[in-house]
Amino acid sequence: MESLLTWRKPALKPLQITTITNHNDDNMIIATGEEQPLSPASRLFHQPNFNVYIIAIIGFKNPLNTRVMHDKLLLTLIKHPRFSSVQVVDHKNGGIMKWVPTIVNLNNHIIIPNIPQTLESPNNFLEDYVYNLSKTSIDSSIPMWDLHLLNLKTSNVEAIGIFRIHHSLGDGASLISLLLACTRKIDNPDAVPTVPRKKDSNSGWFSSLSYDRGGPWWKWCFMVVCMVYWLVWNTFVDIGYIMATAFFLKDTETPIKAPEGVNLTPKRFVYRIVSLDDMKLIKNAMNTTINDVAIGVTQAGLSKYLNRRYGEGKNDEGANEKKNNLPKKNIRMRSMLVVNMRPSSGIQELADMMEKNSEAKWGNLFGYVILPFTIGIRDDPLDYVREAKATIDRKKHSLEALFSTSVSALVFKLFGIKAANTISHKAAACTTLGFSNLVGPQEEIGFYGHAIEFLAPSCYGHPHGLMINFQSYVNKMTIVLSVDDNSIPDPKQLLDDIEASLKLIKEAVYAKGLIKDDEEGLSQAAFT
Structure with a gap:
């Protein structure tokens, strides 16, 4: 396998301008279009x-x-300008980087490895x-993209594609x-997938400000003043938190906190498919969101996993999972959450762009949000979700992501890319993990006629020893871990703990009678 995956050190080539014309044959296409500078991000x-x-x-x-x-x-895909352009350095114009259309030879991008006929474990x-x-x-x-096609039968699929x-x-x-x-x-087969659009993070806030003509005007004004006050206050606090x-301000040195330089180490990817219906059951019972449930379940799983890790090496009583082995001092554990600041192009809009050469918004424009994770052993498993909801609700009432975007742009403009990189990397390295929750299609889909069973996105090269991604698809939720072996040598155990926490929280919902009568039939089906 090593012979298939040889290391190639990236080296941005100098800008060379050539006249390009349309051409197409079995293996290559020559792209056309205007050169554009790379964004700061x-x-x-x-x-x-x-x-x-990014790995998908x-x-x-x-x-x-x-x-x-x-x-x-x-x-389709290579008609997209980013997938048919190289990134080059224009030394004649101050060393700026540009997108330049180029010849696309699919032989360089589609990789079909030789798979042994007999394997002890395809997984x-x-x-x-x-x-x-x-x-x-x-x-x-x-x-800078490739697609690996593996006709490899694993425990739950017949083949694998890796973007x-x-x-x-x-x-x-x-x-x-x-x-x-x-x-x-x-x-x-003629329709693109249906993916729910996320609501504006502040829509829940200001929807409550609808003016009741029958009520006193001063009450409505008071609500506006209070909400603006909390928006300003939360933003001010979050700005100070980011700067610190x-x-x-570093996270607690826990067993899963990776050392400096972990961005250069290879990552191990493991995934687990759980029921999205179970998460919806919890969401509806507790009046939260799927994102709140995902973070709550993650907090519970991490607490369970760390409790075991802290108990290693102790006597039998200390290593017992029911015993609280966590440090008495509160553990500071945070995630550097990347928030997309550009309005996302719709699926149909992107499909039209590739098929009809229309335009769609594209690029890297994001801000950062520091998301604290509560680590501890709770008597009531529902507390993990309640704490997650409280944290997320507060973050929705802050302009933290917008501020981080503006500051990054200002630092880049005044001091250059190296200064912006130093600040961004330092802030990320002071946190413990990365986290994301992506919404997927609501119905089954096929990729060029091949029916998809699951989607599992993640990434490597980030300054964390742990990245956790949630990806929904139809009635399934895939939990993907990207880990540094030295920090988390047993990632499947962490997946077990997250899955067990989901089950425990769901059982607590039933035990406390939080399921409505009209949901009982669906809930019982999900429970079994």
Whole structure:
């Protein structure tokens, strides 16, 4: 396997302008279009300590027809300007980086590895394959993406596709949306997937400000003043928190807190598919969101896992999972959450862009939010979700992400990319983990005619020893971990703890009688 995945050090080539004309054959296409500068965020991902790649593992229900994949990519994905351009340095204009259309040879992007006929464990082969993939990079002399096609039958699928995309091509939400734009509904092959749009984070706030003409006007004005006050106050506190984190405020040194330089180590990827209906059951019973449930379940799983890790090496009584082995002092554990600040293009809009050469908004434009995770052993499992909801509700009432975007842009403009990179990397390295929750299609879809069983996105090259991604798809939720082996040597145990925590919280919902009568039938089906 190592021979398939050789290390290639990325080296941005100097800008060379050539006249380009349309051309198309079996293996290559020559792209046309105007050169455009890279955004500051895209340039950030080319810094040595922030060289991040997005990995999207796709499970298929049937074996792959690699020729069909090849032909369909020519008609769709490589029509996107970012997937058919190289990133080059224009030394004549101050060393700025530009997107330049180039020849796209699919032989450089579609990788079909030789798989041994007999394997003791196909699941372990896949895990090792992706692990070895994270040791490598993509040569910047070609568009920085590739697709690995493995006709490998694992425990739950017949084949695997692995998209690897350099983060400079776009933010995670945009890239996943673009991949989904290449898919179609199984029951309607002409229709793109239906993905729910996330509501404005402040919509819940200001929807309560509708003026009641029958009520006193001063009450409405008082509510406005209070909400504006809390918005300003929360933003002010969060700004101070970000600045402190960027300069000195570090997370507690727990067993899963990775050391400096972990961004350069390979990552191991493991995933677990759980029931999205179970999470919806908890959401409806507790009047929260799926995101609140995902964070609550993660807090519970991390607490359970850390309790075991702190108990290692103690006597039998100390190692008992029912005993609280966590330090008496509160554990500071936070996630550096990346928030997309650009309105996401719809799936149909991106599909039209590739098929009809129309325009769609694209790029890396994001801010940071520091999300605290509460670690502790709770008597009531529902407290993990309640604490997550309280944290998220407060974050919704803050302009923290907007501030971080503005400050990053200002630092880049005044002091350059190296200064912006230093601050961003330092703030991320002072936290413990990365976290994301992406909304997927509500119906089954196919990728160029191949039915999809699950989606599992993650990344490597980030300054954390642990990245946790939640990805929904139809009635399933895939939990994906990207871990540093030295920090988390047993990632499947952490998945077990997260899954067990979901079950425990669901059982607590039943035990406390929080299920409504009209939901009982659906809930019982999900419970069994």
